[in-house]
Amino acid sequence: MFAPASGLGVFDRESGERQIALEYLAEAWNEAEEDGVQSGSLAHASLFAALATLVKMHGDEAAADLVAMLPDRIRSGEYNLDKILQ
Known part of the structure; x- marks a missing residue:
């Protein structure tokens, strides 16, 4: 599973909006994996x-x-x- 909270260092310090976007992507990624993708x-x-x-x-x-x-x-x-x- 994709876990955006760990190890992002530079990424999450650059932009709050990027962090929010990554959280949306992580949620979609996890849902897709649960569906078998x-x-x-x-x-x-x-x-x-x-x-x-x-x-x-x-x-x-x-x-x-x-x-x-x-x-x-x-x-x-x-x-x-x-x-x-x-």
């Missing part, structure tokens, strides 16, 4: 929806620049919900 399918659909929205809002280049930064952010644990921040 696999986590992998939810993740792929979520990434597609997020990237399509970013491209629409900011254009291809800006979205591509954001995606290009993701490997380092992922490797540093920024998206690891199991990571305990002190």
